[in-house]
Amino acid sequence: MEIWPDDDVILFDGVCIFCSRWVRFVAKRDIGKRFRFTAIQSEYGARLARTFGIDPADPDTNAVIHGGEVFMKSDAALTVLSLLPGWGWVRALFAMPKPLRDAVYSLVARNRYRIFGKYDACFVPDADLRARVIE
Structure with missing residues (x-):
């Protein structure tokens, strides 16, 4: 697998309302x-x-690059959360079997548009967050 030159980059579905809220959640706590x-x-x-093998036309996971590695599905979410101030306790969730964690993640991912909705176009971040967006 190719090494990606940037680190601590979160890849997300920009038209997914849930995913966009995830980005705002992380950005607010990532002091x-x-x-x-x-x-x-x-x-x-x-x-x-x-x-990283994700279909841009039909993404089934978010991803994060951290420490030169790519993490997907539940590993991505837990990695990001565990690196936020006050959220280190999340590391304990890595003890749950990965197949179980990923099954729950995939269930939400498959149904995210139906449950949370979808934007017509990528959400537009505020000025502070825009400075942290790579296009």
Whole structure:
């Protein structure tokens, strides 16, 4: 697998309301501004997705690059949360079997548009968050 040159980048579905709320949730708690974000619908995001085997036209996971590694599905969510101030306790959830964690993640991912809705276009972040978005 190709090594990605950027680190602490979160790839997300920019038209998914749930995914966009996830980005805002992380950005609000990431007081050190460690993470940057890219929508899978952007040129950069689509290239990143294809590199890691995610179909940009039908994404089934978000991903995060941290420490030179790519994490997907529940590993991505738990990795991001565990790096936020005050959220280190989340590391304990890695003890749950990965197949179980990923099954729950995939259930939500498959139904995210039906449950949470979908934007007509990628959400537009506020000025502060925009500075952390890679397009």
